[in-house]
Amino acid sequence: MTEAEGDRIVVDNLTKAFPRPGRRTPDLEVLSGVSFTVRSGEFVTVIGPSGCGKSTVFNMLAGLESPDSGSVEFLATDGENTASHCAYMPQKDLLFPWRTVLDNTILGLRVQGVPKPEARRRARELFPAFGLSGFESARPSQLSGGMRQRAALLRTVVQDRELLLLDEPFGALDSLTRTNMQSWLQEVWQRYRWMVLMITHDIREAVYLSDRVIVLSARPATVRRELRIDLPRPRDLSTITSPEFVALEEELLAILHEESRRASAHDGDQL
Template structure:
């Protein structure tokens, strides 16, 4: 079998109680692929991300990256949580370099790596601004820049646009589609928004209730690059209906 960028091999996880959360979760993400994860609230999506990111150890199973066991490692992914977590006392530029500095890069070298990304991320001219001077969408772009500048093999995005209003969220989805295609990232996204999953993804993983496992994988056979107008198409509506039916079944 061909190697994949990420393979989840029978992940199990329970917390004291006992509270079983993951019950043999298995799926893969190929290089350059965009995969979304949806499921009932509280089913264990964030726990799954913590295991993939090496923040929580699984009770059983493995996380494989390019065929090598990466279980418990934190150097193979860049993780963007739900909140932007920008420090108000640091400039936007220095917020985006924080992960690099924590990893041991000098502030000067970190700034040199981050600066070229400000234009494609729509942040040019705001390097010296403070986070409170940015709009919600700009703050999320800054948080994503901070994530991707680490140059990790895989991006984990946990509801990155969940706190935004509907119009800004739609704009951010279109922007993410554009820059992902430009940079060729491999992305795993958690979302509660079926439309977001259908618009951005190559495949959607549907998880069941806790203790969770994969109930279904839905291929999104829509052409790229994707424009916002695509959401009015018949095929898009069919995919949305298929995902909704899978969630209701869960």
């Protein structure tokens, strides 16, 4: 694919298939030529039908899986692999219940070899921005769901990687907490301007937070649509009811419904 000026991540023609356990049938083809780019400071969301391979793409960016063909590149680097530039926040917060909130947030730094005092200092500096001041010595069980997610994101951000991979970060939260977390994430993202690549099944969340939305097709996935979200920032709750927002949401919903029907038909054919 052609590299545009300013692109930092180039995902180029990824393919991937997985063996079917215990079955003498062809491998399950998940990705079939997925290509997209991400620029510095950009917030990009990937959506698509369940099981279409979104998390597989993330695992490749994080260095947890390898494509059968195609490539993932971090441009203008000094030879380091792509995974060294990424910090990955999975769907569950994965906070250790026996550790304090502060000591949970330094785990990534400790794995990198950062001494504990320095790791604690760097993490503690972010507690006010993440709404966690005063909870450094608390245990995860003492936090609300939204606070646990903020702690998990702080643990991701403090690693100081250029790309944040967020896999359904608010999927387990109730509706009101989720809405509050979306507004909070937009606020801190605008302050720090991280490069973010997020997976979500929530179309409204994708439109509200993103600069661009990439829609994957039903499995085997390709990029079905790439939609630029030209809505002014900062966005607030009134943005959600604007005609421009509603039109973008409806366009994405129509595409996803079509791809979900294709996925159901395809899976039925495989039975």
